Amino acid sequence: MNELxxxxxxxxxxxxxxSNFNYLRLSLKKTGITIIRALNGQEAFELCELHPxxxxxxxxxxMPSLSGxxxxxxxxxxxxxxxxxxxxxxxxxASMHEALSNGCNDYLSKPIGPEAILSTLTKWLPASSD
Numbered sequence: 001m002n003e004l005x006x007x008x009x010x011x012x013x014x015x016x017x018x019s020n021f022n023y024l025r026l027s028l029k030k031t032g033i034t035i036i037r038a039l040n041g042q043e044a045f046e047l048c049e050l051h052p053x054x055x056x057x058x059x060x061x062x063m064p065s066l067s068g069x070x071x072x073x074x075x076x077x078x079x080x081x082x083x084x085x086x087x088x089x090x091x092x093x094a095s096m097h098e099a100l101s102n103g104c105n106d107y108l109s110k111p112i113g114p115e116a117i118l119s120t121l122t123k124w125l126p127a128s129s130d
Contacts (some may be wrong), residue, residue, distance in 0.1 A: 004118055007032030009125055011116040012057045012072065014044035015066060015087070016084075020110075024058065027114045038125070040064050041071025048075045048082065058122055059104070061088040072103045087112065 011028070015021040016039050025035055036051060038044035040063045048054055057075065059068035066074075072084045086104040088095060099107045105124065108116055 004031045004122070006121060007034075008126065009055045009121075010034040010036060010051070010053045011053045011121070012036045012038060012044060012047055012051070014038040014041060014057060014063065014068060015060045016040060017060070020060070020087075024117065027112075027117050028121075030087075030122075031118070031121075041066030041068055041074075044068075044071050045074045045078075045118050049081050054079075054082065056121065057082060057084045058108075059086050061086050061090065061099070068104075069098060069102045076103045085120055086123065 002067060011033050013021055013024055013035055021037060022062060028035065036047055036054065038047050042065045044057065044059060061068045068086055073086055084103065084104040086099040086107040087110065088099065088107060091111040097108060097116065106120060108120055
């Protein structure tokens with residue numbers, strides 16, 4: 001994929017695992033996207049309330065305090081238009097159904113390749129008109 005300029009967008013990554021967060025951050029470094037991090041679902045919810053500039057959320061499914069599955073419906077109560085992409089290691093029809101029924105707009109399964117990360121972002125971010 002060519003260099004993708006996402007510098008006008010903000011991504012919230014809700015991920016408690018340091019190496020998983022760093023992998024996502026480094027995979028997106030060349031895009032220029034602004035990244036905000038939450039360490040659990042409760043923090044993700046609070047950050048979505050405080051930061052209206054967040055355009056998309058990458059949400060780990062299993063986190064302490066409040067899981068991504070539980071945080072997503074709360075986020076959609078305050079920001080119904082905000083795409084929440086679940087990131088999970090549990091890929092099965094049941095886990096996909098659970099993610100979508102809890103309001104996730106899409107999901108990525110671990111391990112995630114850089115191409116999948118970028119194509120998911122371009123799928124869910126509003127198209128640039130400039």
